[in-house]
Amino acid sequence: MKIQTGLNRIQAFLGTKVFNTLIFILLALLLFGVLYQNIKPQTYNMELFSVADKTVRSPKTIEDQAKTDEEKQKAALEAGQVYTYNKDMVYNRVSLINSIFDFVVDINQNNSAVSNNTDQKKKSPTMSEKLSRLKTSLSANVNENVTKSLPDDIFEGLLEADNNELEQARNIVINQIEFFMNDKIRENKVLQVKEMISDKIDHYNLNGSLRRSAVELGKYAIVPNDLYDADLTAERKKEAMDNVEPIKILQGQVIVQEGQLIDRETYRQLELLGLLTSHQSIKPFVGLAVFVLLIIGGLYIYFAKMRMPEEKKQNELLMLSFIFIISLILMKIVSLTDDLNLPEAAYIFPAALAPMLLRFLVNERFAFIVTIFLAACGSIVFHDEMAGTINVEMALYILFSGTAGILFLTNQKLRSNILQSGIFISCANVLVIFFLILIGNGQYNKMEYVYYIIFAFGSGILSSILTMGLLPFFEALFGILSTMRLIELSNPNHPLLKRILTEAPGTYHHSLMVGNLAEAACEAIGANGLLARVGCYYHDIGKTKRPHFFIENQLNIENPHDHLDPETSKEIIIAHAVDGAEMLREHRLPKELEDIAEQHHGTTLLKYFFYKAKEKDPHVDEESFRYPGPKPQTKETAVISIADSVEAAVRSMPKPNADKIKRLVNNIVQDRLEDGQLNECDITLKELEVIKKTFCETLNGIFHSRIEYPNEKNKG
Structure with a gap:
């Protein structure tokens, strides 16, 4: 067990x-x-500030953790703090100020349209109404509510200006924001930069209320863009600490010379190495x-x-x-x-x-x-x-x-x-x-x-x-599942292999052929070729329960599927994978062989019986005509899955040649890829190309062209 x-x-x-x-x-x-x-x-009876009566060397190499930690702390302090410059902040602040001006322009244009509409005889809205509409627009669906940060008179100064003045003010404010925000601004320099942008805007020729509004908008737009990054700072300090080489006391290093005074550092090293008799019970x-x-x-x-x-x-x-x-x-x-x-x-x-x-x-x-x-x-x-x-x-x-x-x-x-x-x-x-x-x-x-x-x-x-x-x-x-165990399992005298040979000889021959293909392909891509071969010997063991329902065993007998409905035939064919895994489990064969028997068809579709059933019922469920899976989980199982289909297809091909075999192999592999049957194993496209080439070479060796000898009728 x-x-x-x-x-x-x-x-x-x-x-x-x-x-x-x-x-x-x-x-x-x-x-x-x-x-x-x-x-x-070996330990020594030495006291602090005494004179050593012999030279003591370190018997081993050991890290001086105290010195190492001290150096790491120094490296962490020297690393400093890390600030991250956020380039997107310029765009964000400019967009915010632009949005404020856009809302003001929209409100002024709407007011102008209302005042020109004499048919409706509507009065122009008051400043209070315009201010209310502007604040509503600025505070709707936004993360930053500027109406709480700026006083109402700032917005009134904007609403009182005409479009030309607004555009002039907009250009001035935006240019200054871009100028200052393109430089790194840390938290401690924000007030200084706000004063600078205020002085710059204040020098432009704008009317009093609009100038004040422009100044305040410019100051409001200035925020820190060079921010302290705690994570990067911690990472830099950690990197600096990690780069510190451990301070070690090397084997053979002289700790104290004979006649030398044992100071605190020497005594600490002797204690660290466990060379003091007084500390023998703690760190020997x-x-x-x-x-x-x-x-x-x-x-x-x-x-x-x-x-x-x-x-x-x-x-x-x-x-x-x-x-x-x-x-x-x-x-x-x-x-x-x-x-x-x-x-x-x-x-x-x-x-x-x-x-x-x-x-x-x-x-x-x-x-x-x-x-x-x-x-x-x-x-x-x-x-x-x-x-x-x-x-x-x-x-x-x-x-x-x-x-x-x-x-x-x-x-x-x-x-x-x-x-x-x-x-x-x-x-x-x-x-x-x-x-x-x-x-x-x-x-x-x-x-x-x-x-x-x-x-x-x-x-x-x-x-x-x-x-x-x-x-x-x-x-x-x-x-x-060792190599020797696989060799033992490949013995034709194994009870299960003898059962396949006697009860399903066609399946036995098919398994041998698939084994040749799979072993050659697996060895070509670096997978376990012997496992693949032995797995092929047992992969169709489930067919022994109903051998005559599989075409390779129908020698000179009528196909029983001709008298069965597609659903029943489907159940019989699909069952061989599940039955095979169960039989291998009952005989306590290795889990790898059990997985091959269960997975070698993956979740492929029984196309023949599916289309036969579809002729009777166009709405037949395709999933019910697929093997239960799972899909191949290893390279060996994937190779066996492809080799199983390739061998069966080539065997039924009339007069196979190299071109026919190559097209057939390519079509089968492509079909498996498109059907997603190879999605759960770690096989690569490059390995699939090697597999296809190996299959073709092996099959060409088996189905090579033969000389056609003249029959009796053609003899002269």
Whole structure:
């Protein structure tokens, strides 16, 4: 049973993000706990303002957080404030003033029309009436009500002027507003600019009341256009703080010289590094915490950048946790051999186990990342009881051994390749051991060399044996559809494949042909060709429930659809996708194959039976003659969907040739695109062109032209 079955309730309760975060936290705590006993920092009994009796160097590289924070605060202060100039403000203020003048002109024109209409004998409106109409116009459906900000006499001064005077005043005010507003105006300079525009307008030749109105409108139009931007200011300060390089105390750096006075700064650094006896109980393992943070942080970033469904990402995270924990436990067990007084028994550690498992179950990149992390952990676990040091030799050994496991495990399709890889890993381990021995120019007796070779060789063999033993466990536990699992499923002796062969031989042959097409196309675009091939073998398994209702199985028999109404035929044809997925589910085949069986027709239309039904009922619902879907969700399923239609169409084509095949393939792909069947998978148009080309090449190889031999009648 897959591990998600037991964890779904916890995940549903906590949520995916919280659940994954909890896994990272537990992995970090476990890693810290496993390595805790291997960290024994050396401490010194030193007091503030005393004289150091020895030279003290930093045993590790650590960030001086206090100094770093101090530098960040300085950078934030130096960043200053950010103001944003709003160019649109000029247009907005000019438009507002223009609108005021336009309303005044409209009211004056209406008044003139009324006064000239002697037939209606209407009196000219009073100033009060005109002012009321103007204020009503200015306050209707606006965000800024100028009538509340300007006194009535300003508007009266405008209403008393004629059109020529108004146009003159308008031009003056607008020009001055544009002149001043085109410069940056901050809040503290608004009053100064208003006085300046007032002086400018006041010098123009306008009558008294109109001049005052123009001055006030000009002053009113002046607003700040260079505004303080809190967000950009915060962003600039944050950027300045982020650009500050962390202040670090480097490994090997001299903290205090012998005979030197221990001042406050030196004492703070000793305290930060955990080198003081008086502070041993508070921060004795800061370095280990940083180490764990680096490893877990690296894994977190890697998983955060992975583009895959959350369920699969969670699977791989859990798988990594289990494999990592198993390796750490083996590492701790091997480290206990120090009590046996065997020279360098640590080299028996199966360093290639985790990389080989992850190479099989995930990918090479992930396996290599974990190899690096395991090498770092091994340098701490096998630290030779030396305080404050790491075993670089063991780190190199684990790194080279794990890398060898990844590189030599090239053929994932054969389990026998694992044992063969173990032999190559053993040879690589022996070479690494000799490299470490010879470069160190150490003196060893013959038995020590024998021990080294035995342990190094045993590490590779043990890695391959454990990999072969644990691999099926992880595949079953996490529902991994590995290459070897796909090879097993492609065996013609599988019960479901035998059932297709015996009950629906035409479908079986069709599936093989589609598999050839799909595998070639998937490999051409970088998708999983083997998954596509095996998926094709099972994609039409649902046809075995009613094999004779499908044309490829109607050999020398009458088509039963000729005696059925289109609706019934439609139900039978559509059911094979749903039935196939259900059969695969019942036989506990991988979810990927189940999805292919369910999605390979997407929501395509059964055109033949739809048009047949439409002949009887023109109003027939098209949706009822479509497959229920869902549409293809992966590249492999999309390729199979197209290959399924292409193979069936080419097989029914009379005398196929290259041109006919190319036109047919193009038409089918175009039809799928226009019908939206490829909208839910990440396949690209460029990949579709590659797929079409591959289909044509494969089909041309199958349906190549043959020499027509003369028959008996044509013989001379």
